[in-house]
Amino acid sequence: MFAAESLVRTLINQGVEVCFTNPGTSEMHMVAALDRIEGMRSVLCLFEGVATGAADGYARMAGKPACTLLHLGPGVGNGLANLHNAQRGHAPVVNIVGDHARHHLKLDAPLTSDVEGVCRPMSRWVGTVREPSEVSTMAVEAVRQAYGPARGVASLILPADCAWSDAEPDVLPAIEPPAAIPVPADTVAEIADALKAAKAPVILLGNDACLDTGLEAAGRIAEATGAKLFMDTFVPRIARGHGRVSPKRLAYFGEQALEELAGTDLLVIAGSKPPVAFFAYPDQPGELTPPGARAVTLGDASSDIQEALVSLAAQFPDAPAPKLSKLSQAPKLFPDELLNPGYVGISLLRHMPEDSVICDDATTSGMGVFPWIEHGPRHDWLCLTGGAIGSGMPQAVGAAMACPDRQVFALCGDGAAAYTLQALWTQAREKQNIVNVVFANHSYLVLNVELARVGAGEPGPAAQQMLSLDNPKMDWVKLAEGFGVPARRAATAGEFDEALQAALAEGGPQLIVAEI
Structure with a gap:
C-alpha cells in the first residue's frame, strides 16, 4: 500500500x-x-x-x-x-x-x-x-x-x-462539512420592516435562493409586499418550469438592467451582491443599483439563504400563496421557417422530458431559448456564471454523472463548443444521455455586438476576420461523429423539431447542429 x-x-x-x-x-x-x-x-x-x-x-x-x-x-x-x-x-x-x-x-x-x-x-x-x-x-x-x-x-x-510513499497515513472518517451561515433574526426582522415601508421594492435572488425552497418563499414575500422578483443574469442553478415561482432574469446589458430596476426604492439582495455590469463601457455606470434606491443584504453566497427567505416569509403570516407557473402550451410551429433560437425553445417546450437539466453555454442564442421554456416542463438551468466560454459540453458530462436518470442538454455556441469539444468523446465513452445543441452562426456574434457597444467604430477587414468563424466553416456533424457521437444538421424549424425528437428517441449522446 x-x-x-x-x-x-x-x-x-x-x-x-x-x-x-x-x-x-x-x-x-x-x-x-x-x-x-x-x-x-x-x-x-x-x-x-x-x-x-x-x-x-x-x-x-x-x-x-x-x-x-x-x-x-x-x-x-x-x-x-x-x-x-x-x-x-x-x-x-x-x-x-x-x-x-x-x-x-x-x-x-x-x-x-x-x-x-x-x-x-x-x-x-x-x-x-x-x-x-x-x-x-x-x-x-x-x-x-x-x-x-x-x-x-x-x-x-x-x-x-x-x-x-509506503507510509500508511490513517484513513480518516467522514467529517461534518461546514454549513451555510444562518442569517441573524434581527437582520430578517429589519428587512421585513424595510419591505413593509417600501413603495416599490425589488428582491434580487442569486445562488441557492433560485432553488425550490428559496423561490417559493420569495414568491410569498412578493405576494405580501408587492415586491418585484428578479434574479441575477447568471445563476449557478435555476429551478424552472411549471409549478414553480418564476422571477425575472436581470438583463445582461447594464442600461437595460437599470431600466428594469428604475423606480425601485428598496433593493433586497438575497444570496448575491448588488448588481454590476458585466463589462465597463464608455460613459456608462458599472453599478446597477438605481440612483436613490436603498440596497440591503439579507444574505450572500455564504449564507443559508433559503432558510433566511423562509424566515422572512414568516414575517408576513397572512400572505397568500405564491403565484406558480402553469404549463405552457407550445405555439404553432411553422416547419419551413428558417431556424432561430426561439424555434429551438419551442421544440424544447414540445419535447423536453420533465426534470431535464440544461447547461447553457450559448450566450446570445441561449438568451433566445430561455423565455420559451419558462413555464414548460420542470427543469434545472445552469448558467455560465464566470463568463468563460467552453463550459456547456463539459458541464453536461458532470450533470449527467450526478443525475444519470435525467435528460441533459448542452446549449453551445459554435465558438464556445470549439473550446472543449473533446467532451463529446467522454460523453460517448460513458454513454450519457446528453443532447448537445450547437448554434452555428459561424461567428463570435456577441463580440460583434460588443464591438459596437464599446465605441470602437465600424469593423474593418482585420476586425471582421477576428470575429468570424466562416473561413473555413466548422463541420460539426463530422466533428461529433469523429468523437463517436451521432449528429444531425437542421436549418429550419421543422428540421430541428424532427432532429430533437429523433435524438431523444435514440438516447445516449447526440448532437444537433442548429444552423442559424
Whole structure:
C-alpha cells in the first residue's frame, strides 16, 4: 500500500465518489489507487478544461464535490477557465494537482512550475502536502474548504513522492462539512420592516435562493409586499418550469438592467451582491443599483439563504400563496421557417422530458431559448456564471454523472463548443444521455455586438476576420461523429423539431447542429 491509497479512501469517506481526470506521470500512483479501491468512479477526459467543467456541473447538480486529477502546473493551467466558472458559481470542487517529487523540484525539469501560483487565482483555498503523513488530513481539509461555507474550488497539490510513499497515513472518517451561515433574526426582522415601508421594492435572488425552497418563499414575500422578483443574469442553478415561482432574469446589458430596476426604492439582495455590469463601457455606470434606491443584504453566497427567505416569509403570516407557473402550451410551429433560437425553445417546450437539466453555454442564442421554456416542463438551468466560454459540453458530462436518470442538454455556441469539444468523446465513452445543441452562426456574434457597444467604430477587414468563424466553416456533424457521437444538421424549424425528437428517441449522446 502507498500513501495515495489512504488519500483515495479518505476522500471516499467524505462522500467524494467521482474523479474527472487527465493524469500524467506524476499522478500514476493516484491512478493505481483509483484502480485498486472501490467506491470512486474515475472518468477520463481528453482535456483538462473538460475535467474541471465536468466537476463544476457535477457539483451544481449533486450539491457535493467531485474531485479532479490534473498534471502539474500546465495541466491545471489548461483547466483554469472552467475552475473560474466553478468558483464564480460557488460550486464545491476538490481540485487535486500532482507535482514533481520534492527532491526533483530543485533540478528545474521542463515541467517544473509554481503550481500553487497557478491554482491560487481560481481557488478559494490552496494546500500542498509537505509530508506523506499529511495526505489524509490534507484531503479532509480540501473537502472542508470546498464546502465553504462560501462553496468553491479547493486545490490540493500532491507531490509524486508523497503519493508513492509506503507510509500508511490513517484513513480518516467522514467529517461534518461546514454549513451555510444562518442569517441573524434581527437582520430578517429589519428587512421585513424595510419591505413593509417600501413603495416599490425589488428582491434580487442569486445562488441557492433560485432553488425550490428559496423561490417559493420569495414568491410569498412578493405576494405580501408587492415586491418585484428578479434574479441575477447568471445563476449557478435555476429551478424552472411549471409549478414553480418564476422571477425575472436581470438583463445582461447594464442600461437595460437599470431600466428594469428604475423606480425601485428598496433593493433586497438575497444570496448575491448588488448588481454590476458585466463589462465597463464608455460613459456608462458599472453599478446597477438605481440612483436613490436603498440596497440591503439579507444574505450572500455564504449564507443559508433559503432558510433566511423562509424566515422572512414568516414575517408576513397572512400572505397568500405564491403565484406558480402553469404549463405552457407550445405555439404553432411553422416547419419551413428558417431556424432561430426561439424555434429551438419551442421544440424544447414540445419535447423536453420533465426534470431535464440544461447547461447553457450559448450566450446570445441561449438568451433566445430561455423565455420559451419558462413555464414548460420542470427543469434545472445552469448558467455560465464566470463568463468563460467552453463550459456547456463539459458541464453536461458532470450533470449527467450526478443525475444519470435525467435528460441533459448542452446549449453551445459554435465558438464556445470549439473550446472543449473533446467532451463529446467522454460523453460517448460513458454513454450519457446528453443532447448537445450547437448554434452555428459561424461567428463570435456577441463580440460583434460588443464591438459596437464599446465605441470602437465600424469593423474593418482585420476586425471582421477576428470575429468570424466562416473561413473555413466548422463541420460539426463530422466533428461529433469523429468523437463517436451521432449528429444531425437542421436549418429550419421543422428540421430541428424532427432532429430533437429523433435524438431523444435514440438516447445516449447526440448532437444537433442548429444552423442559424
